[in-house]
Structure formats: structure tokens, C-alpha cells
Amino acid sequence: MAAKMNPDLKKERDGASFDPEKIVNFLYGGPDRVRRRREVVSLALDDPDFQHEDLNFMSREQQYETQLKKSILVVQKQKELGLVSPEDMGNYNYNGVFKSMSGPFGLHTSMFLPTLRGQATAEQKAKWLKMAENYAIIGTYAQTEMGHGTFLRGLETTSTYDPQTQEFVLNTPTPTGTKWWPGCLGKTSNYCVLMAQLYIHGKSYGPHPFMVQIRNLQDHKPLPGVTVGDIGPKFGYAGNDNGFLRFDNVRIPRDNMLMKYSRVMNYTIQVAGQPEPQVLDYVTQQYKLFPYLAAAYAFMLAARSMIFVYFRSMEKIGRGDITVLPELHALSSGLKSLSSWVMNAGIEECRMACGGHGYSHASGIPSIYMEHTPAATYEGENTVLMLQTARYLMKSYNQSLQGEKLAGSVAYLSGVQPVPAAGRTRNVLDLNVLIQAFQHRAARLVHEAALQLKKERQTGKDQPDAWNAAAVDLVKAAKAHSQYFVVKNFADRLTDPALDSAARAVLTRLCQLYALHDIVNSSGDFLEDGYLTGADIRQARRHINALMAKLRPDAVALVDAFDFPDGILNSILGRYDGNVYQHLLEWAKASPLNKTDVHESYYKYLKPFLEANRAKL
Structure with a gap:
């Protein structure tokens, strides 16, 4: 029998301005793929062979033994079930699971x-x-x-x-x-x-x-x-x-x-x-969490776009055209670094936003922290990857100086936009204005990094030493380039005809929040050459507060749209039914x-x- 829904959580869902299922379908490629995803995930979640004592309660040796057994079973069952596509195998494995400072006195x-x-x-x-x-x-x-x-x-x-x-x-x-x-x-x-x-x-x-x-x-x-x-x-x-x-x-x-x-x-x-207010009604709590909610959507959409770019590039490579490789490598390196940096900061912000409960393994956050924060170093250390992106940007920028026409993600490097006249009024909620601001920042920082690299060479340094001396500027330029791609991609994806008006409206607010939050946090970059003014930044701060108020009724439903079942999320605090406290006590008693x-x-x-x-x- 289904658990009785927490009334506060039910109210949040009932008050949403859009149908979460519409966004589920949008995020995962349509109703047929969503249906298949859920079917394959359920095969693992409902399999009695994968039911076991909570890993948190096991010794290291027991955890190893259990995980070894599960790993073998995964291989066997994928074959038995005919799961051969990378998407099916990835969805099936998603449920797979592949440290005291103070004494008791x-x-x-x-x-x-x-x-x-x-x-x-x-x-x-x-x-x-x-x-x-x-x-x-x-x-x-x-x-x-x-x-x-x-x-x-x-x-x-x-x-x-x-x-x-x-x-x-x-x-x-x-x-x-x-x-x-x-x-x-x-x-x-x-x-x-x-x-x-x-x-x-x-x-x-x-x-x-x-x-x-x-x-x-x-x-x-x-x-x-x-x-x-x-x-x-x-x-x-x-x-x-x-x-x-x-x-x-x-x-x-x-x-x-x-x-x-x-x-x-x-x-x-x-x-x-x-009476105690709901935690999510505190604006400070919203300011901790909502920008990361927006970032999660931004990076998820960027990832889907990168998958498309990857397969398109593989087709060209299969025909012998390897010219697409440098941009593919540069873009994926930058996005991997940017997203994992933001993810690491977001995990810790979420843990602190949960108060003491976020420190308990019952929340699921410690496991997420330990398993995912290494992403900043594995599969390529982030700073090194950003420098690889920067190398491609420097090459592309120098090509533009030679009169070559640039295309793809670096087309904007053909020139730095002129600084606007003082007193120019901007509507920083306009997505085109936001895209242009991120584009201008990226182009300017690439230009300045190139000048710094040239200056270091002119002092007599060889290329590796000059590159090292300019590395901070180069990483900053690569990060700005990656952020520009994410903002532009987010805005572009909002034109998808699969979105109804309500879903498009709430996603537009998330896109605006993501961009404005980054502008405010990196205001020096935008103010440095006068492209944005102090009035623009103050306007951005006011808009952030207004956007959070508008997003407040939809926050739970927006998280629901990630479509993570309880079996995958493995969090007492994140339970779909919202009945946290009785289950927290039951968990502890175990x-x-x-x-x-x-x-x-x-x-x-x-x-x-x-x-x-x-x-x-």
C-alpha cells in the first residue's frame, strides 16, 4: 500500500504551475525513452538478488564482498535481460553501488x-x-x-x-x-x-x-x-x-x-x-539552493547537447573527417571542469542547508560527497583540462587574427564587442542581453589571456614557461568560454517545441537565475571594462530575489522532474512522500x-x- 503523502509536500506539488511529467519527457528525450528508462531501472530496483543490508552498516570487508557479488550479477542479468544498448546498461547500472575525531566522552x-x-x-x-x-x-x-x-x-x-x-x-x-x-x-x-x-x-x-x-x-x-x-x-x-x-x-x-x-x-x-516557518520559506535558504537547482538544469541540458555533438562528430570521424576533434575535446574538457567544480560546491551547500541531518548518512549526502567530489580530479584534473580548452581558444583566436573565419563554439572570437556608452540601460532579464554579456566577457578574457601570453614570450620565456606564467589568465578565459556555452545552450533549448508554455516559463526563470547569479558572483569580470554598470549589477540582484519568489511554489516539482526514485536517491531526507522523521528513527534503530x-x-x-x-x- 502506498505511503500517505506528507500534506505539505502534496500542497507543494499541487501548487506547481506546470506538469512535471512534461519536463521529465523533455529532459530524457520523450515519453517512449522515459518509459523504457523506468522499466529498465525497475528491473534492478525490484530484483530480490540486489536487496541487502544497508551498506552504511557493513564493514569494509562486507561491503567489498557484497559489491563483488552484485557486480557479477549485473553482468549476468544484463545478458539474460538482453540489455545491450549503452543507455539501457547505464540505466540498469545506475542502481549499482561500484571513515573518528571525537570520543564518547x-x-x-x-x-x-x-x-x-x-x-x-x-x-x-x-x-x-x-x-x-x-x-x-x-x-x-x-x-x-x-x-x-x-x-x-x-x-x-x-x-x-x-x-x-x-x-x-x-x-x-x-x-x-x-x-x-x-x-x-x-x-x-x-x-x-x-x-x-x-x-x-x-x-x-x-x-x-x-x-x-x-x-x-x-x-x-x-x-x-x-x-x-x-x-x-x-x-x-x-x-x-x-x-x-x-x-x-x-x-x-x-x-x-x-x-x-x-x-x-x-x-x-x-x-x-x-509556529516554526517552513525552512524553504527563508530567503537565505532559497539563495543557497535555488541557484544550484538552476545550475543542475543548465548542466543537464548542456550534457544532452554534448551527447548530440559527440555522435555527430563520430559520424564525421567515421568518414575520415578528424577536424572536429579539437573542438570536441576542448568543449568537453571545459564543461567537465566547470560542472564538477559547481557540483562540488553545490553538494556542500546542500549538506549545510540540511543542518545537522545533512551530516548523517541517512541523508544520502555523505555518500554523494565521497563518491562524486573526486570528479574534480579523475578523468582529467580540472585545471589541466581547462588549460587544454585554453590551448584551443588561443589557437582559434590567433586564426581569427589571420583573417580566418571561425565557426562552432568559438565563432564569437572573431572580435571583441565594443564597450557600450556610459549610461546605457539594459534589461538584464532579456536572455539575449544575458547571452551577449557572457559572450563579451569570454571574448575579452580570451583576448587578454592571448596578450598576456604574448607579453610573457616577449620577455624571453620559452613557450612552456610563458604558458605557465599566463596560466591563471588562461584558465579564467577557458572557464568564461564554458560558462558562455552553458548559458547560450540553456536559452537555445527553451525554444524546443516539446515544451508547453508553463514548462517553458519555469525553465526560463531557471535560465535567468543561473545567468544572473553568475553575473553577480563574478561582477568584477563584467564591470572591469565597463560592459555592465553598477546599476546593471544592482538590477541583477533585485531580479534574483524576484525570481526566487516566483520559483518558490515550483521548487519541489522542479526537483521531482529529475525523476529519481527513492531506490536510486537512497535518502531519508529526500523521500518522495516527505515522511522523514518516522523513517529517520526507524533507520537509526537498524x-x-x-x-x-x-x-x-x-x-x-x-x-x-x-x-x-x-x-x-
Whole structure:
């Protein structure tokens, strides 16, 4: 039975201005190819032979063994299924899968002890601080929740005062209220300082700190009503058992509220927590993510164009015409470098935009980072590739100086556009204006790199030394050339008759955002010779904000149009149904550290350590 769709996510999809399937077909070459792509991908995703324990939970040896087995199966099954075309084999393999700095006492020393020293009364210090300082008890600081990080007022864990018994009753009312990320919580700590919303007679008085025992001091098992465990593997800090914590009617004495600055009897004013906004409604969040969404579309369309250029070039080479090779190599080298540089920056921006959850392997981002950031060096180191592009540009530019007519991607190098008259007004939303701006920058930087190279030669350097001396200018010129190609190609692809008006409109906004964002980030290049003015750059910034507001209702649907099934994306945060939090907890519970309540290391190391320290008190 299909999972119930998250209502917020359903609303986002229902509010889209276009049919995502139209763009799916546009991106992947039409409905027939999309149908075939999904069919072939499903063959792998639904194959029981490829179902296995999450790779993140395996040792290196187990991962190797599993991947070796899968590799053999892929070869066998492709033959059995008759998958012979590169596209089919690529789609089938897409589901194929072909590192601690801090120890478990980290938060005990960095947060637990300082909090006791700073917020406990003298009586409370006498009760707990000496034990904590002497490691007779181990504690952590439990504030962050699964759904609440920096939004402290939004914490959902409750501590309700019972005046009849003079106790506080602790509860975790929702999945999002689960304490999440505290270091040394998962398996090590037996105490924590808990930040919870204080309720007295039905009124909320905001978050307050409470001293809470969570594990039995004799056998280390969780106390009744306490659910605690490890949150699973992360990008790093493998030696730290970051954990989760839930409470079900757990009672603690009134004196367990840390009371140096506040006591229950003094509270008379209610503090109401305001609703938490959706993360994507923050403009700063949009500014982090939307330009990379636009870039993803820009590079995907550039890749499709390059595939066309490649096959057309292979036809000519097959007829003995090898004149197409230099441009093909130069263009592919530049685009590979540019796209992988942007990708690397985008992965990290997305990880940070997810807050702490982006650091967990459950997000899928650490795997993407580790598997794809090497693209800046494999299959050709990016700077070296850019210099190969620059070599072709220098050759083409010199040919233009000799009167030769240039064609293809370098046709624009026949001349540098004149600097516009001061005060000229431009509509920087006009795609032709944007294309001309990128073309002018590329032509000028190629021209200046050529002049610098000539100057270095005139000082007496030989060609390799002169080339090295001018390399920074050469790489910059090659990057500008590649960016010009991407912008022009994006704009050109918008004329495709397969696009309906709604899809064309939203893709046009993405194209404008991609170009304007690069202009603003590289404004010096455009201002340097006066081609664009300060007013133009200010106008571009205003347009970026306006474009993000227009793209906001379509953001989820635009991501949907990449058509990545959950089985491929392998991300709890990126689930199509949007039901993140319950699945995040389920995922964490599957960690090997959570197979038993008490890890064997407790009996080997922690139990004798704690008992010896208690005996000294």
C-alpha cells in the first residue's frame, strides 16, 4: 500500500504551475525513452538478488564482498535481460553501488560538566558535580531534537510539574520531539542535562534544563519509560555515539530542575512558542539552493547537447573527417571542469542547508560527497583540462587574427564587442542581453589571456614557461568560454517545441537565475571594462530575489522532474512522500549499535571504569 503523502509536500506539488511529467519527457528525450528508462531501472530496483543490508552498516570487508557479488550479477542479468544498448546498461547500472575525531566522552566534558557548574545550585552541585567530575557518572547535553535545531522555542519535549507529588513528568509527544544528535548519548551516558518545555498548570514557561538519569547504574540498561540509542553512521565522528532519546511519562524529583537562576514557584508569566516557518520559506535558504537547482538544469541540458555533438562528430570521424576533434575535446574538457567544480560546491551547500541531518548518512549526502567530489580530479584534473580548452581558444583566436573565419563554439572570437556608452540601460532579464554579456566577457578574457601570453614570450620565456606564467589568465578565459556555452545552450533549448508554455516559463526563470547569479558572483569580470554598470549589477540582484519568489511554489516539482526514485536517491531526507522523521528513527534503530540495549564494550571497559571511580568517592 502506498505511503500517505506528507500534506505539505502534496500542497507543494499541487501548487506547481506546470506538469512535471512534461519536463521529465523533455529532459530524457520523450515519453517512449522515459518509459523504457523506468522499466529498465525497475528491473534492478525490484530484483530480490540486489536487496541487502544497508551498506552504511557493513564493514569494509562486507561491503567489498557484497559489491563483488552484485557486480557479477549485473553482468549476468544484463545478458539474460538482453540489455545491450549503452543507455539501457547505464540505466540498469545506475542502481549499482561500484571513515573518528571525537570520543564518547566529548559532550560530558564540553557541555554536561559546564552546565552543572553554571546552572546548578550549591546543593545540586554537591549531589552530582563531584560524581560527574570524577566520572562516576557520564552525562551528555540533550537539547537538539529531530525537528528542531536552532529554533529553541520550538522544542517539543515536555516537563510537566505535578504539584501533588512535587515531580516533573517528562514526555516526548511527537516523532519530531525526539532528542537527536547529542554526543555520547547513544551507548555511553547514564545521565543527561535535558532541555524541555516547562509546563505548570497547563501553561508553558519555555525551555528549562533538567538533570535526568537515563540508564541504570548497575547494568546500564535504559530506565523504564526511556528509549535511547545510537543515530547511526555519519559523515565523520564515527567514534562518537551520537544518540536519540525519548520519554514516556518518566518522573523525576522537583529538585532535578537546575535551579541556580529559576525555581518553579517564581513563574507567573506564560511564554508562548510561535509556529516554526517552513525552512524553504527563508530567503537565505532559497539563495543557497535555488541557484544550484538552476545550475543542475543548465548542466543537464548542456550534457544532452554534448551527447548530440559527440555522435555527430563520430559520424564525421567515421568518414575520415578528424577536424572536429579539437573542438570536441576542448568543449568537453571545459564543461567537465566547470560542472564538477559547481557540483562540488553545490553538494556542500546542500549538506549545510540540511543542518545537522545533512551530516548523517541517512541523508544520502555523505555518500554523494565521497563518491562524486573526486570528479574534480579523475578523468582529467580540472585545471589541466581547462588549460587544454585554453590551448584551443588561443589557437582559434590567433586564426581569427589571420583573417580566418571561425565557426562552432568559438565563432564569437572573431572580435571583441565594443564597450557600450556610459549610461546605457539594459534589461538584464532579456536572455539575449544575458547571452551577449557572457559572450563579451569570454571574448575579452580570451583576448587578454592571448596578450598576456604574448607579453610573457616577449620577455624571453620559452613557450612552456610563458604558458605557465599566463596560466591563471588562461584558465579564467577557458572557464568564461564554458560558462558562455552553458548559458547560450540553456536559452537555445527553451525554444524546443516539446515544451508547453508553463514548462517553458519555469525553465526560463531557471535560465535567468543561473545567468544572473553568475553575473553577480563574478561582477568584477563584467564591470572591469565597463560592459555592465553598477546599476546593471544592482538590477541583477533585485531580479534574483524576484525570481526566487516566483520559483518558490515550483521548487519541489522542479526537483521531482529529475525523476529519481527513492531506490536510486537512497535518502531519508529526500523521500518522495516527505515522511522523514518516522523513517529517520526507524533507520537509526537498524544500526548494529542498537541491536542490544547495552553494548559489549560497556562490560569490557565502561563498567569497571565507572565502578572504580564510584568506589573512590
